[in-house]
Amino acid sequence: MDHKDYVIDTMISAKSIAARVEELAREIRGTFSATDKLVVVGLLRGSFVFIADLVRELDLPVEVDFLEASSYGNAMQSSREVRILKDLRGEIEGRDVLVVEDIVDTGYTLHHVLNILRTRSPARLEVCALLDKPSRREVDVKATWTGFEIPDEFVVGYGIDYAQRNRNLPYIGKVRFPKKKA
Numbered sequence: 001m002d003h004k005d006y007v008i009d010t011m012i013s014a015k016s017i018a019a020r021v022e023e024l025a026r027e028i029r030g031t032f033s034a035t036d037k038l039v040v041v042g043l044l045r046g047s048f049v050f051i052a053d054l055v056r057e058l059d060l061p062v063e064v065d066f067l068e069a070s071s072y073g074n075a076m077q078s079s080r081e082v083r084i085l086k087d088l089r090g091e092i093e094g095r096d097v098l099v100v101e102d103i104v105d106t107g108y109t110l111h112h113v114l115n116i117l118r119t120r121s122p123a124r125l126e127v128c129a130l131l132d133k134p135s136r137r138e139v140d141v142k143a144t145w146t147g148f149e150i151p152d153e154f155v156v157g158y159g160i161d162y163a164q165r166n167r168n169l170p171y172i173g174k175v176r177f178p179k180k181k182a
């Protein structure tokens with residue numbers, strides 16, 4: 001897919017994202033103890049910008065780890081098949097864990113990842129998702145904290161890609177395909 005085939009309309013500005021990340025960090029900060037070092041787990045790759053901004057607003061001792069779970073293919077469809085491509089480096093048994101996800105869509109990815117992490121007996125397991133598409137949900141899973149609820153649109157930017165492009169946009173935009181001229 002050539003990038004000239006689509007346009008990106010701004011949905012959430014960089015300024016709005018920054019303001020919301022600050023609020024989220026404040027809410028999260030209030031529920032964790034400063035004495036137990038929190039393990040913040042970013043789900044690669046889409047959450048890498050969000051987790052970077054979030055941990056810098058989080059006034060807590062944190063460890064940062066990453067996990068890559070992937071659905072098959074890189075098209076605009078979510079898949080029910082979820083694989084762990086890259087596991088955590090650290091142990092989470094008895095630890096407070098905050099999973100950071102870019103988008104909760106059908107919910108399969110988060111559901112699967114939480115089930116795996118739960119088997120490792122963390123003391124606490126919470127989720128902060130930047131975006132939520134509640135109208136798309138197929139499994140009953142919800143983030144503890146959500147940045148923005150959005151409609152059923154395919155979005156890019158702020159870490160989120162379309163076929164590995166547009167992750168570096170500082171805002172969230174929706175992808176639109178203009179009608180081809182004859």
Ligand code: 5GP
Pocket residue numbers: 046078079101102103104105106107108109110153154155156160161162
């Ligand atoms: P789920 O398993 O909840 O259906 O899908 C979650 C994952 O699908 C997200 O973490 C993200 O990687 C991908 N996804 C869902 N909606 C979108 C979207 O609008 N844009 C992009 N680029 N990826 C999406």
Ligand code: MG
Pocket residue numbers: 043044045046047101102103109
């Ligand atoms: Mg994701």
Ligand code: MG
Pocket residue numbers: 046161
């Ligand atoms: Mg993707």
